[in-house]
Amino acid sequence: MLDVQRPPVAGVHPAAEPMTFSGTVGLFTAAQGAVRPLAVLFASPWGLEEMCTRKFRRILAERLAEEGIASLRFDYPGTGDALDGTEFRAGMETWTESLLAAMRLLQERSGCAQLVIVAEGVGAVVAGLAADRLANLEGIAFLAPVVSGRAHVRELSVFSRLIEDKLGLKKRDTAAALEIAGLALPQEIEAGLRGVDLMKTDKAPARNVAVFMRDNHPEDAAFAAYVRTLGANVLEAPFEGFEKLTSNPTLAVVPEPVVANLVSWVAGLAPRDPALQAPPLHEWPASHYGDGYVETAVRIGEGGRMVGILCAPAEAHIPAGPAVLFLSSGYDRSTGWGRSTVEFARALAKEGTGSLRFDCANIADSPPVEGFAGQVLYDPVQVGDVREATDFLAEAGTKSVILAGRCSGAYLGLQAAVADERITGVVAVNPIVFRWHDGQSVDEALDNPLQTLEHYGRRFIEKETLLRVFRGEIDVVQKGRDVLGRLLVRAVRPLTRVFGGISRRERAVFSDFRMLRDRGVRVALLYGADEFGLEEFALFFGKDGRGLRRFGNMRLSIVPDTDHNFTPAHARAHYLDAIRSLASR
Known part of the structure; x- marks a missing residue:
């Protein structure tokens, strides 16, 4: 059995304790100091909202622990790291039963x-359906709750079409009627949702209730008022910053006032008891078996500071190698955009290739490194995270490692491969740059992403773009500077390739790729046909890729009809095939 525990290290904040149960994965955060006689169970939202708020719930769990309150967060069947093959004929009861199993654990x-539920989004429906069967339920906090399941499904349907239209996506051929950002909601769950209305219950869901309400959502206040008529003690509080939290995983801003208010409310339900002590940490079952694969939830790095999932062929807990190390894009959790990394890992395991997917520090479920609690994307600190993940694989017996990532994950993969000789291959999807520009703000770049000149040309002649210019919604001066900068880069492309780089950054990029070539590290570069990252590629290798002739270890693939996230099925297939190709060698 693989040892998933990591020894404590002074000054290092360990990640939550991973465990498996009922075909899914949970993360337990132990109480600190004198404990309170209650624990918190998280009932999460679904889809893009769940991805955006993953870090939010981790921070809540950490703050609750500081107040002497243990907690557990987990994935519903069919979501996140839960095993495949779930039958959903029972509809919403499938998710309700998983909540009850999590409660017992x-x-x-x-x-x-004693138990408190923190229910967010559709988690309010799950908690509401389970409330009568939750033993010793002290209270429920409803965060931006789904009150009417039917109304929520309508909103999701509209949101789904908006995303598909904006990204130019076609609906995937799945058994789900509703899909958002590559995540499919099972038809049975959708049908169950349609039949739930929390305003039609005749009993308060709990004795103590908190409702964190969004601006411009009167149904939140109406629900709080209704629960009060049922006899519950109700706290009404604003859910400040809800839109900034839930619009984009990479741009999500954790609302500190909400964290503080919620933790204070939960702590107020039970005083600390000096006579109580938290149970000692011990190794809980952390492995479970799917169809042709076994997955083990692990803590990796110094002091167990990062969480991950090791996925191996069913006959072995340890992938001998080569193993694939999946790197997240932006602040997406390790399951990947649209759960793609989970799909890839399990497909590879069935074919005999093991993998590890994990959250770098300060991403999703891994706490930050001391001194790096802010922006970590494109920062060298993440190269250290990859090194420690590679160390973990090496300790487990893996002989060689292939890195796979998209966007910032692709950038990290290339940088980590340069720094670590144990890396034998890199699959880089849509890297925006090969080296970050000195002095450029990552936050500013994320808020105002650059586009190709062809993109600017198409958008400029669109009626909507002109209207936005007249309304002052577009900074014409800044966009003009962007265009001039792109034109300048294109003008000097030939000189960059002739002289092996003009700027220090460009010379460093060529040096990196020569080093990877000389070490025999195979690199697969995959781009969507309209990706801004192709501007960077053309700068170093030419628009037609002729410059790659000097780098026999590198291959370029252009994937048509895809978005930046490689959401469509055919784009995912290209990505997985590129990983297979490197692993098979």
């Missing part, structure tokens, strides 16, 4: 009988 692991 949390009570056993924490030693606390």
Whole structure:
């Protein structure tokens, strides 16, 4: 059995304790100091909202722990890191039963009988359906709750079409009627949602209720008022910054006032008891078996500071190698955009190739490194995270490692390969740059992403673009500077290739690729046909890629009809095939 525990290290904040149960994965955060006689169970939202708020719930769990409150967060069947093959004929009961199983695990692991549910989005429906069967339920906090399932499904349908239209995506051929950002909601779950209305219950869901309400959502306040008429003690609080939290995983801003208010409310339900002590940490079952694969939830890095999932062929817990190390894009959790990394890992395991997917520090479920609590994307600190993940694989017996990532994950993969001789291959999807520009703000670049000149040309002649210019919604001066900068880069492209780089950054890029070539590291570059990253590629290798002739270890693939996230099925297939190709060698 693989040892998933990592020894504590002074000054290092360990990640939550991973465990498997009922075909899914949970993350348990132990109480600190004198404990309170209650524990918190998180009922998460679904889809893009779940991805955006993953870090938010991790921070809530950490703050609750500081107040002496243990907690558990977990994935519903068919979502996140849960095993494949779930039958959804029972509809919403499938998710409700998983919540009840999580409740029993949390009570056993924490030693606390009393329970508080923190239910966000569609989690409010799950918690509402399970409330009568939750033993010793002290309270429920509803965060931006789904009150009417039917109305929520309508909103999701509209949102789904908006995303598809904006990204130019075609609906995937799945058994789901509703899909957002590559995540499919099972038809049975959707049908169950349609039949739920929390305003039609005749009993308060709990004795104590908190409702965190969004601006311009009167149904939140109406629900709080209705629960009060049922006899519950109700706290009404604003959900400040909800839009900034849930619009984009990479741009999500955790609302500190909401964190503080919620933790204070939960702590107020039970005082600390100096006589109580948290149960000692021990190794809980962390492996479970799917069809042709086995997955083990692990803590990796110094002091177990990062969480991950090791996926191996069913007959072995340890991938001998080569193993694939998946790197997340932006602040997406390790399951990947549209759960693509989970799909890739399990497909590879069935073919005999193991993998590790994990969250770098300060991303999703991994706490930050001391001194790096802010922006970590495109920062060298992440190269250290990859090195420690590679160390973990090496300790497990893996002989060689292939890195795979998209966008910032692709950038990180290339940088980590340069820094670590154990890396034998890199699959880089849509890297925007090969080296970050000195002095350029990452936050500013994320808020105002650059586009290709062809993109600017098409958009400029569109009626909507002209209207936005007249309304002052577009900074024409800044966009003009962007265009001039792109034109200048294109003008000096030939000189860059002739002289092996003009700027220090360009010379460093060529040096990196020569080093990878000389070490025999195979590099697969995949781009969408209209990606801004192709501007960077053309700068170093020419628009037609002729410059790659000097780098026999590198291959270029252009994938048509895809978005930046490689959401369509055919784009995912190209990505997986590129990984297979490197792993098979």
